[in-house]
Amino acid sequence: MRILGLDVGSKTIGVAVSDEMGWTAQGIETIKRTARLEDEENRLKELVEQYNVDKFVVGLPKNMNGSIGPSGEACQAFAAHLEEVFELPVVLWDERLTTVAAERMLISADVSRKKRKKVIDKMAAVMILQGYLDSK
Numbered sequence: 001m002r003i004l005g006l007d008v009g010s011k012t013i014g015v016a017v018s019d020e021m022g023w024t025a026q027g028i029e030t031i032k033r034t035a036r037l038e039d040e041e042n043r044l045k046e047l048v049e050q051y052n053v054d055k056f057v058v059g060l061p062k063n064m065n066g067s068i069g070p071s072g073e074a075c076q077a078f079a080a081h082l083e084e085v086f087e088l089p090v091v092l093w094d095e096r097l098t099t100v101a102a103e104r105m106l107i108s109a110d111v112s113r114k115k116r117k118k119v120i121d122k123m124a125a126v127m128i129l130q131g132y133l134d135s136k
Contacts, residue, residue: 005129
């Protein structure tokens, strides 16, 4: 059983996958978002088939007070769309501060600003998925 973790943003989607035992999350890639939702769906279909995925975990950005703003609503809509298209379960996971934590981790590893920008969403997806896996 493998799980695909997604950090859904307005410009990119960070992607991570669990190992087969569901213990660890590994970053895969960052998908550039386009005006065509089909492009993202097609890439996700390839990943679902490649890794034999049977569940999605989508990061749900909440405000610090726990309320859900416009970006959280967009993620909820994206998650509902995934569930409809892939007919797989989708779990929304609180992602507060995951991007900040990912950036701090990359800074402490002395990754340049230019390289951080390329991998930050993938790292956030890893943190979202690992948080979910650790909770089980």
